[in-house]
Amino acid sequence: MPAARVPLSRLSLLLVLLGAALVVNGVRLIYYEGMKVYYRSDAIEIPEYYFKTDWPGNYSREADLSFVVACTRWSYVWPANDIKCPEIDFAEPKSFVTPVTSTYWRTSCRGGDTLSLYMRGWRTIDPNATPYVRVELRGCSGSRCEALLSETVVLERVDWDLAYKGEFKLSKSIFGYEYLNLTLVPRERTVAIHEFSAFTSARCVFNYSLTQPTVWFSGVKPRFYFLHCLEGVDYSGLVNGLTLSLTGLLLMLTGIYVKLYDIGRQLGRGAAQQPVETGSTR
Incomplete structure (x- = not known):
């Protein structure tokens, strides 16, 4: 028994829908995950020295x-x-x-x-x-x-x-x-x-x-400064989102190509079935 054949119109629609779903999920992944930048907060202590002048x-x-x-x-x-x-x-x-x-x-x-x-x-x-x-x-x-x-x-x-x-x-x-x-x-x-x-x-x-005039050392006071240093960048969300989006776009283009191919084939078949008119001879 021969295997059932899927009509090209349905195949193209399936490819377009699947591709659109992948594109949507890829864009969503890029928006919410995207590129993550991690920072590390370091505190450094810098002493401040105070001096006083007596006249x-x-x-x-x-x-x-x-x-x-x-x-x-x-x-x-x-x-x-x-x-x-x-x-x-x-x-x-x-x-x-x-x-x-x-x-x-x-x-x-x-x-x-x-x-x-x-x-x-x-x-x-x-x-x-x-x-x-x-x-x-x-x-x-x-x-x-x-x-x-x-x-x-x-x-x-x-x-x-x-x-x-x-x-x-x-x-x-x-x-x-x-x-x-x-x-x-x-x-x-x-x-x-x-x-x-x-x-x-x-x-x-x-x-x-x-x-x-005499300069006196009046004291020292520690001051803390907080620095935010770049620790790492996570590109996994961006890469995965782009992969899904490009794969979905490729499936959509493939579905559109299949649909155009099906339309062209149907037009060619319809043209072949039309009768050919021949001229009369005397």
């Missing part, structure tokens, strides 16, 4: 300074006085002697009547005993000393260590003495001190004169 004349400035009474390993604050922090651990009573009169700026300051404490350590032998430290501060002039502070602080568990941070009011300002004697007495067989810092704060006034 000749008399000036008075105030500053908040920290006077470190004692410390080990590192200071919890930046000290304004000349002091060294020994790298030691101790679980027995330890005394620290700090000169006061050698700090020239103390006479221009007010305050110094509080003591901030920071310490960090660990348990030693007895894990169940309360880890406390006795803190005693005395201000001395010559051989005469006065008690400025006598407190017992309890260290609390922080992560794997013990730590304490607090502030106490002193009976007098430390700036009225020649030197200070700070004694720490950890509870026996209970706690060892690894890091320690004791300091006081003061507001100081400095008067000075300038005979020529």
